Amino acid sequence: MANSIRGRAEINADGVTHIRLLINHPMALERRDAGGQVIAAHFIEEIKASHNNEVVFQGLWGQAVSQNPYLSFQLLGAKKGDRVTIGWRDNKGESDNAEVTIS
Amino acid sequence: MQTHRRSVLRALAGLLFVRLPASLALLAPLRALAAWPKAAFDASSSADVLDQLFKGKTVQSSDAVQLEAPDIAENGSVVPVTVQTSLKGVKTVTVLAEQNPRVLVAQYSLSARSAAPVSFRLRLGKTQDVVAIVETEDGKLHKASKNVKVSLGGCGG
Amino acid sequence: MKGALLAAMLCVVPVLAGAQVQHDYLPGREKVVPHVSGDEQFSNTYRYWKDADAVRKSKAAGLQSRDVNFKDFRWLEKSFDGEAKVDMGREVFHRKAKNGKSCASCHGENGEKLKGVYAKLPKYNAKAGRVVTGPTQVKLCAKANLDEDWPENTKNNSLLDLYVASLSDGVPVAVDVSKGPMKEAFEKGRDLYFRRTGHFHFACASCHTGVATTSFLRGQRPSTFFGDAAQYPIYHFPYRLPGDDVEDIFTLQHQIRSCQMLSRMLPGEEGSPSMTAIEVFLKATSNGYPMSIPTQQYNMSTDYLKKEAGN
Numbered sequence: 169m170a171n172s173i174r175g176r177a178e179i180n181a182d183g184v185t186h187i188r189l190l191i192n193h194p195m196a197l198e199r200r201d202a203g204g205q206v207i208a209a210h211f212i213e214e215i216k217a218s219h220n221n222e223v224v225f226q227g228l229w230g231q232a233v234s235q236n237p238y239l240s241f242q243l244l245g246a247k248k249g250d251r252v253t254i255g256w257r258d259n260k261g262e263s264d265n266a267e268v269t270i271s
Numbered sequence: 272m273q274t275h276r277r278s279v280l281r282a283l284a285g286l287l288f289v290r291l292p293a294s295l296a297l298l299a300p301l302r303a304l305a306a307w308p309k310a311a312f313d314a315s316s317s318a319d320v321l322d323q324l325f326k327g328k329t330v331q332s333s334d335a336v337q338l339e340a341p342d343i344a345e346n347g348s349v350v351p352v353t354v355q356t357s358l359k360g361v362k363t364v365t366v367l368a369e370q371n372p373r374v375l376v377a378q379y380s381l382s383a384r385s386a387a388p389v390s391f392r393l394r395l396g397k398t399q400d401v402v403a404i405v406e407t408e409d410g411k412l413h414k415a416s417k418n419v420k421v422s423l424g425g426c427g428g
Numbered sequence: 429m430k431g432a433l434l435a436a437m438l439c440v441v442p443v444l445a446g447a448q449v450q451h452d453y454l455p456g457r458e459k460v461v462p463h464v465s466g467d468e469q470f471s472n473t474y475r476y477w478k479d480a481d482a483v484r485k486s487k488a489a490g491l492q493s494r495d496v497n498f499k500d501f502r503w504l505e506k507s508f509d510g511e512a513k514v515d516m517g518r519e520v521f522h523r524k525a526k527n528g529k530s531c532a533s534c535h536g537e538n539g540e541k542l543k544g545v546y547a548k549l550p551k552y553n554a555k556a557g558r559v560v561t562g563p564t565q566v567k568l569c570a571k572a573n574l575d576e577d578w579p580e581n582t583k584n585n586s587l588l589d590l591y592v593a594s595l596s597d598g599v600p601v602a603v604d605v606s607k608g609p610m611k612e613a614f615e616k617g618r619d620l621y622f623r624r625t626g627h628f629h630f631a632c633a634s635c636h637t638g639v640a641t642t643s644f645l646r647g648q649r650p651s652t653f654f655g656d657a658a659q660y661p662i663y664h665f666p667y668r669l670p671g672d673d674v675e676d677i678f679t680l681q682h683q684i685r686s687c688q689m690l691s692r693m694l695p696g697e698e699g700s701p702s703m704t705a706i707e708v709f710l711k712a713t714s715n716g717y718p719m720s721i722p723t724q725q726y727n728m729s730t731d732y733l734k735k736e737a738g739n
Contacts, residue, residue, distance in 0.1 A: 174512050184386075190509055197394075213307045217385070224384040227391075228305060230312040232368055232376040234349045234392040235666060236509070238728065241379070242386040339730040343644070346726050348666045353730040392728055 173254050175268035177243070185243040185270050187217065189254060195235045208259075212237065215256040219246055246270055305380060312375050317367055317402070320375045324365060325412060330404055333358075333413035338403040340417045347395045347421040352403075354415075355388040360408035364389055370399035395421045452624040454633040460618055462605050462712035467654035471641050473497040474654070480504060494642045498649040501732050502659050502723045510590075510663035510722025513675055517591025520584050525574035531588065534573065539595045546596035547719050550708050552609045559613045561707045562589045562661075563679050564699040580699040581682060586674040590661045594721045601658050601719060603712045610708060613701075617709030620702060621653070626693030632706075635691070657710040658717045663724040678725065680707050 172192040179185045191212065198209035209231050217225040225241055243252065248270055255265035311323035321330065339353040354364050364379040364387060376393050387405075395401070402416040459469040467474040476486040477499035486496050493500055521531045521539065535541045550561045556568055563580040566588045570576040578585040605614035621632045634640065635650040643650070657680055664678035669686055678686065681698040684706050688695040696703040 176508070188508060190512060192512075219384065222382075222384065224382050226305070226380040228307055228312075228378045228380075230373055230375055230377065232371055232373065232394045234394055238351075238390070238392050238509070240388075240390040240729075241381075242388070244384050244386055246384075339733050341727070341730075341733060345648070346666055349726060349728055351728050351730045390730060 171266075172264045173256070173266040175252075175254060175266065177252055177268045177270040179246065179248050179270050183244070183247075185246050185252075186240065187243055187252060187268070188240040189215075189238065189268075191215075191237050191239075191256060193235070193237060193256075193258065195231070195233055195237060197231050210258065210260055212256045212258045215239065215254070217241075217243070218253040218255075219243060219250065243270075305378070308375075308378075311378075312373060314374055315372060317369050317374055320367055321404075324375075324378070325404075325406070328410070328412055330412040330414045333405075333415065336403055336405045336413050336415040338401060338415040338417045340401055340419050342418075343420045343422075344395060347397075349392045350395050350401075350419060350421075351390065351392050352401060352417075353388050353390040354403040354405070356405050356413070358405055358407050358413060361387065361405055362408055363404075363406040365404040365406070366393065367402040367404070368393065368395055368399055369402060371396050376401075395419055397421050452629070452631075453619070453622045454624065454631045454637065455622075456633060456637050457618055457622045460709075460713065462603070462614060463715045464601075464654045464713065464717040466713055467497065467652050470637055470652045470654065471497045473499070473642070477503075477655070493649070494644065497642055498651040499655055501727065502662075502725070503655070503718075503720045505723060505731065506720070507663045507722045507724035507728075509665060509728065510724050513587065513590055513663055513677055514594045514722050516675060517587040517589075517594070520587045521591050525576050527575060529574055531570075531574070539592065542592050543595045544599045546593040546721075547599040547601050548603060550603065550610075550613070550704055550711060558701065559609050559704050559708060561679075561681055561699065561704050562592065563681055564704070566592070567699070581674060581679075581685075583674055586661065586677040586679055586682070589679050590677050590722065593661055593719065596719045597721045599719050600716050601711060601714045603708065603715060605708065605712045613705040613708040614712050616702070617705035617707070620706050621709055626688075626691060628692045630691045630693065632687065632691075653710055653713055655714050655717045657707075657714040658719045659721070659723045661721070663722055665724070665726070665728075667725070680710060684710075 174190040176188045177185050193212055194210055195212065196210040199207050201207055211231050211233065212229050215227040215229065216223050224243060227239060250270045251267045252270065253265060253267050255263065257263040308323060311320055314320045314323055335357045337355045339355065340350060344350045352366065354366065361381045364381065366376045367374050368376050377391065379389050398420045400416045400418050402414055404412055404414045406412055456470070460466055465474050473496050475482060476491060476496040477483050483496065483500045483504060486500065524530045546562060549565065550559050553560045553565065553568065560568065563585050566585050567579050570578045605611050624631045636653050640650045641652050660678070660680040660683060662678050663676060665676040668676065669689065674682065681703055684703060685695045685698060
């Protein structure tokens, strides 16, 4: 699922980077079709953020995370111009990743 | 004020946005990360979730953890929550929805390089308590909770 | 038996002969003026939210959201999610049709020629011979110049409507309803707005004037109409009408239709003269209020809660 990640990374005067992400993903709940058959859930299980060759943040998600998930957190020890790599993997084995530059 | 916000947004619109090939994705972590805990995510009670994740350790309510969420959810499928804490050495932040069919919503692993506040949006099936548990490096568990009312919307949907 | 049938038919005749249908109107039509300050005759909270400064002062004074007619959040917060939709709208704006042209060919690479235009919509379109809203204008223009079929309430139309509206961000609404077809549309729209109809026998004004405003109704926040149109089209995720395929963008036409359906009124057809009239009324009663695009209908971050607490 190309280009599913939209991100902003803004560093403040104290050197703390506020990262905001928006991911385009159905995060579909497990449900039943008209015939009563179970349709499996389809949702992001894991999301990771890496900076300078190190995974700095990981999220493990269940079905209760909303569709088109939003996520924000703080990154420490980075500087303007640095790149943060964001990657996700869902329960069907699909994945996507993107780089966000700190401004 | 609005002009400033707009020009900041325009500046940010110029940021680099690169799609990496799959092989370069998810650079090797320096420490082992948790695998997706299926049993915990399938658990239907807080007690089971805590048992699966924290092996029955006691969880203490703490003023040092703040869980921000609306009193009344405008829409139960998109409830914004923010977990903030003044505690140092945070290892994980775990969020539970006590009355959801699957109680565990999310677990975040922080490091020395990342910090709260952590914000995201979750689905609530009905009015219930949302609970945030912060695990610190000394192994202690600190929690805060917030009751969120969920109903069908009125005229606005 | 024959007598009863004849009697029944005779009763029907006066109606068929054009007897006037009596409408129930909520009070207040005569108090409406086509400017956002007209709220003074309704919730009388205008002074608390008339600009960003007023909102700041109101919050500092401890006023809650309901005290300021719920005008204190959507206007001032831009939608992070909505921005992604504006980008998608920009893509449609640049997409080349079969004849090799795109919207950008005439309107400028960055929509320069359309800056400020949305603040003046709806307007009278001489070529079409009627008053048109943004989505109708998009439809007419796309058909005439790109030979594209983008009717109201479809994905491309809604995306473009949002993109063009974003080119008026910060521009005060200025819809002239002083004369001609626009004045007629304003008065018709105003009457429709205050007219009871449908299963509930509600008017739009039932929820958007009087005691319902400045209150919470099942987690919703009805406000008076003054000023709200300035945030349309709006990012409306996650609530969708059945069958919606419009990237969660609610144009003002779509919002009117949504409100009609939820209030058990017969929903209008987007872009029709009656629906256009209601939009003229809504837009003109926001005259003087700056457009704010893109904003979102639902609070999807907790920043708003901090503002509620006065931080």
